[in-house]
Amino acid sequence: MWELDRHSGKPLYEQIADHLEQRISYGEFPPGSLLPSERKLADQLGVNRSTVILAYAELRAMGIIESRSGSGTRVSTSKWGATPKHTPNWSRYAEGGSFLPNLPFMRKIREALNQHPSLIDFASGELAADLAPMEEIAELMSEHRYTSYLGYDNPQGYIPLRQALVSYLNTYRGIQTAESSILITSGSQQSLYLITQCLLSPGDAVAIEDPSYCYSLPMFQSAGLRLFRLPVDQHGICPDDIRSLYKKHRIKMVFTNPNFQNPTGTVLSAERRKQLFEVTSELGLPVVEDDPFGLTAFEDAPPMPLKSMDVNGSILYIGSFSKIAASGLRIGWMVAPRSIVERLADARQQMDFGLSVIPQQVAAQFIKSAYFLPHLERLRTQLHFKRDLLIESLQKELADLVTFTPPRGGLHLWCHLRPQVHDGKLLEESLKRGVVFVPGSVYGSDSGFVRFTYARAKTENIGEGISRFAEALRELTS
Amino acid sequence: MWELDRHSGKPLYEQIADHLEQRISYGEFPPGSLLPSERKLADQLGVNRSTVILAYAELRAMGIIESRSGSGTRVSTSKWGATPKHTPNWSRYAEGGSFLPNLPFMRKIREALNQHPSLIDFASGELAADLAPMEEIAELMSEHRYTSYLGYDNPQGYIPLRQALVSYLNTYRGIQTAESSILITSGSQQSLYLITQCLLSPGDAVAIEDPSYCYSLPMFQSAGLRLFRLPVDQHGICPDDIRSLYKKHRIKMVFTNPNFQNPTGTVLSAERRKQLFEVTSELGLPVVEDDPFGLTAFEDAPPMPLKSMDVNGSILYIGSFSKIAASGLRIGWMVAPRSIVERLADARQQMDFGLSVIPQQVAAQFIKSAYFLPHLERLRTQLHFKRDLLIESLQKELADLVTFTPPRGGLHLWCHLRPQVHDGKLLEESLKRGVVFVPGSVYGSDSGFVRFTYARAKTENIGEGISRFAEALRELTS
Numbered sequence: 001m002w003e004l005d006r007h008s009g010k011p012l013y014e015q016i017a018d019h020l021e022q023r024i025s026y027g028e029f030p031p032g033s034l035l036p037s038e039r040k041l042a043d044q045l046g047v048n049r050s051t052v053i054l055a056y057a058e059l060r061a062m063g064i065i066e067s068r069s070g071s072g073t074r075v076s077t078s079k080w081g082a083t084p085k086h087t088p089n090w091s092r093y094a095e096g097g098s099f100l101p102n103l104p105f106m107r108k109i110r111e112a113l114n115q116h117p118s119l120i121d122f123a124s125g126e127l128a129a130d131l132a133p134m135e136e137i138a139e140l141m142s143e144h145r146y147t148s149y150l151g152y153d154n155p156q157g158y159i160p161l162r163q164a165l166v167s168y169l170n171t172y173r174g175i176q177t178a179e180s181s182i183l184i185t186s187g188s189q190q191s192l193y194l195i196t197q198c199l200l201s202p203g204d205a206v207a208i209e210d211p212s213y214c215y216s217l218p219m220f221q222s223a224g225l226r227l228f229r230l231p232v233d234q235h236g237i238c239p240d241d242i243r244s245l246y247k248k249h250r251i252k253m254v255f256t257n258p259n260f261q262n263p264t265g266t267v268l269s270a271e272r273r274k275q276l277f278e279v280t281s282e283l284g285l286p287v288v289e290d291d292p293f294g295l296t297a298f299e300d301a302p303p304m305p306l307k308s309m310d311v312n313g314s315i316l317y318i319g320s321f322s323k324i325a326a327s328g329l330r331i332g333w334m335v336a337p338r339s340i341v342e343r344l345a346d347a348r349q350q351m352d353f354g355l356s357v358i359p360q361q362v363a364a365q366f367i368k369s370a371y372f373l374p375h376l377e378r379l380r381t382q383l384h385f386k387r388d389l390l391i392e393s394l395q396k397e398l399a400d401l402v403t404f405t406p407p408r409g410g411l412h413l414w415c416h417l418r419p420q421v422h423d424g425k426l427l428e429e430s431l432k433r434g435v436v437f438v439p440g441s442v443y444g445s446d447s448g449f450v451r452f453t454y455a456r457a458k459t460e461n462i463g464e465g466i467s468r469f470a471e472a473l474r475e476l477t478s
Numbered sequence: 479m480w481e482l483d484r485h486s487g488k489p490l491y492e493q494i495a496d497h498l499e500q501r502i503s504y505g506e507f508p509p510g511s512l513l514p515s516e517r518k519l520a521d522q523l524g525v526n527r528s529t530v531i532l533a534y535a536e537l538r539a540m541g542i543i544e545s546r547s548g549s550g551t552r553v554s555t556s557k558w559g560a561t562p563k564h565t566p567n568w569s570r571y572a573e574g575g576s577f578l579p580n581l582p583f584m585r586k587i588r589e590a591l592n593q594h595p596s597l598i599d600f601a602s603g604e605l606a607a608d609l610a611p612m613e614e615i616a617e618l619m620s621e622h623r624y625t626s627y628l629g630y631d632n633p634q635g636y637i638p639l640r641q642a643l644v645s646y647l648n649t650y651r652g653i654q655t656a657e658s659s660i661l662i663t664s665g666s667q668q669s670l671y672l673i674t675q676c677l678l679s680p681g682d683a684v685a686i687e688d689p690s691y692c693y694s695l696p697m698f699q700s701a702g703l704r705l706f707r708l709p710v711d712q713h714g715i716c717p718d719d720i721r722s723l724y725k726k727h728r729i730k731m732v733f734t735n736p737n738f739q740n741p742t743g744t745v746l747s748a749e750r751r752k753q754l755f756e757v758t759s760e761l762g763l764p765v766v767e768d769d770p771f772g773l774t775a776f777e778d779a780p781p782m783p784l785k786s787m788d789v790n791g792s793i794l795y796i797g798s799f800s801k802i803a804a805s806g807l808r809i810g811w812m813v814a815p816r817s818i819v820e821r822l823a824d825a826r827q828q829m830d831f832g833l834s835v836i837p838q839q840v841a842a843q844f845i846k847s848a849y850f851l852p853h854l855e856r857l858r859t860q861l862h863f864k865r866d867l868l869i870e871s872l873q874k875e876l877a878d879l880v881t882f883t884p885p886r887g888g889l890h891l892w893c894h895l896r897p898q899v900h901d902g903k904l905l906e907e908s909l910k911r912g913v914v915f916v917p918g919s920v921y922g923s924d925s926g927f928v929r930f931t932y933a934r935a936k937t938e939n940i941g942e943g944i945s946r947f948a949e950a951l952r953e954l955t956s
Binding site for chain 2: 021022023024031062063064087088089090091093094096097098099101102107110114124126127129132134137138141142145146147148149150151152153154155185186187189190193197198199200201202217218219222223267269270271274281284285286300301309312313314326327328329330331337339340342343346347349350351352353354355356357358359362
């Protein structure tokens, strides 16, 4: 119980008023609630009634309380006496800022999937629920204790996960590195965001594959970068193009996805890899290598990353568990020179103060566990099966209207449509029929291309999905 | 086993060269490794030796393989023939970008703590390991299954966590809201980052408390904002200052931390709250209210947030589990008008594709569980105890040299030093003696202030830590 201080120089009524004001501000007496009567409060505090009358008068003058004859003294209902005048113009704020919104197609697709979870989903670039190692992870979580430490994490990420990745990268990706060169991120998306925000400046020119998932990410434009294109053919990009872009535009960085490129599924050929190293080492150009799909190879041994041959230290290597385990873990990594890792870790601290320790612990256990290799095997088999199903369905329904090169790994099939159709209308017609895909223009290609993700849809829905897509396409071309 | 296609129009030697090139690019034959002899490969493939000779000649011409008499044919050791010429100038990249590095003091403190975990830590603004509900969370994780879904999360955050927060915010913070108005973030840091990056534009003016933890976050400057100060006295900021800043600089937003302000520990008085609503509603100004400490009140009932009286919808409310449960969960939230929540969710997708589902599930279970209230009680008792210990130690060691107002909640004590000392030198001397704190200048104050966090240090180290700090201070003033 609060007590008056009779030895302080402050008058008693002021002490009472201050104390009540504090209790009201603390929410103890919400607006409109009844305060004790003057007599009752005077008794409680052992003061004259006139002292309480003075205290209440003080609070009334401040607009904090109201007294009406017959209904006692109450906390102001007009919420602190503030007369609502102007609500902030929120829509102006929502439109402001230097950060661009997502592409309209991407927002439309996301909204459609949120509203109609039953859509047959060839759009989301992730694994189907039954391809993620959920049983295995549940098992690990019950075997291990994941809460030994729950403070802020090391800025570069949980040390035991980085240690596990040193061995993982060596074994599976031919990359020799040390935990000090690894930054744990919440997936490739955050790795790319950090690079575009922190290593490049507005106005800088960069080279990006064409087509590329990078065009679906407004982060490049949000960072004020000028984008120049490296056309992708069946063997990947032509590294000579880098030289000419460098001469013309002084590009500062090259972004590439050499293994089962998103969206084309292409693997950069050995000859082109050699040329890429020649050109970029000649120019002293850093290369950002995004390698999320390497281990999904289902027809050959997994292609190794450029980073495994990076004698020159010119590659910023990005990896992730999203496409080979579970996107919901939100665990990715970057392997980079120490100065870069430290710079990005410092910036990331300012953006989100790092990742939760729990999924990092889960991920570390998972790659070290006996579950990992059998999971990968099962994943490859299933992806192969789903890709075949998709191809069969396309050949059955649309043999005359589509062309594509079967990908030998990855999650996506890149499909050229013979008929001239409008991207947006095709998406519209498909949504009406309960199927969704990503129009190729999202990846920077001319219209007439479609990215089908075969990894996400349920096996039993792939045929039906393509049949509905075929209907939509024929609707527009008949 | 790969087989030649004798019916394709492509010459056999070209098929072999292409196939080998692919296997080499896939990393099957790393640089320097020996390839099969011409005779052996010819036998394996059932072709003439001359066909293999032609294939090897092709690969040699491309620089992919090398043959030396007596040592057979090997994959090029000069790694794809690329002669290392220029390593990218990484330090230039690390210094580039529009995103500013952390303050030197903060980096120095972080490095010191990483290198010497035995330092007595009055600097890290978080709970000690034994104040976090680790047993309780471990218990919940063994009771529940946390891997039912591991795909990309809803952009606004895991729906069951948002539902749990609706009830939590109502019960504990007097805030009535709906799950559609909640955005889950990885803590207050990410909430502030999203606001400064996405709702404000470079050049915009904002009002920030003085002192404030906001000055320790270069994100405001990185976003190109102009910062104007609202001095904090013992009752918090003076809302009339907002009016004059608005007139002079057209400020676009006000940032405040009304309950146990970081670093001063002040609670904004009822009178000032009323004025704040008057001024900001008159001007149509949005207010960002950061409320991480409300529930740590250990001397009175928890002060309610401004948001609980926000009839006008002018408050963006930020909360977090970091200061009342565990910073390592990385779970925070924002309550805001729907248009703002959607805009920020969209932008966040582009930055990191959302949070891991697992800690969100853990957090939802925890606030709904019977563990939550007893944990809060224990936390308050412990914080009270630690604060008292810190105060006793300061009074014992430095009664003549320091002044402060005991905070009634929160994690920090804000301390004014009587002697004129140099911030950096005091930190240096303290580090030498194995104790670390945050100099007040980090929070934008004049020199001569120190923030002591009493929540983080071990109880048994608080006295010793202050004794060492006192030594450091006397060293500089003797």
